[in-house]
Amino acid sequence: MSAHFEIHVNDMDRAKQFYSKVLGWRFTPMSEGGGDEAAYHLVEGDGIGAEHGLTGGLLRRMDKSHDAGSAIRGCTLTFDVGDVDAVYATALANGGSEALPPTDYPGIGRVAYCEDGQGNVFGFITSAGESE
Known part of the structure; x- marks a missing residue:
């Protein structure tokens, strides 16, 4: 089984910097002209x-983004990470904002959500047993 996700952004350079610092992703432009002007960048990195x-x-978002703190529109992506607290702190230090602070859920793991500064909310999880 395979899956594909897309994160809609207004500022491609800012989004690339944010996700590169927070999740270690790299990006490849997928349209003519390349660079940040490209409307689509393929995500590459560990686990991707x-x-x-x-x-x-x-x-590149086709219309205006939602205001910070507004209701989620679309899907919420959650990424498996080794240390929820460290990744959450990195996200906040790089322009993200709190959506759900790191919280323990018995039998599930430690989970946090943040907003990426462009209207997208995404999460991190360290599954139960991985950090123990």
Whole structure:
């Protein structure tokens, strides 16, 4: 089984910097002209790729973004990380804002959500047993 996600952004350069610092992703422009002017950038990085059954991209938003703190529109992506608290702190230090602070859920793990500064809310999880 495979899956593909797309994160809609207004500022491609800012989004690339944010996700690069927070999740260690790299990006490849997928349209003529390349660079930040490209409307689509393929996401690459640990845990992302066909060999893992997951591909993703940053897509230039077709309309205005939602205001910070507004209701979620679309899907929420949650990424498996080794240390929720460290990744959450990195997200906040790089322009993200709090959506759900790191919280323990018995039998599930430690989870946090943040907003990426462009109207997208995404989460991090360290599954129960991984950090113990």
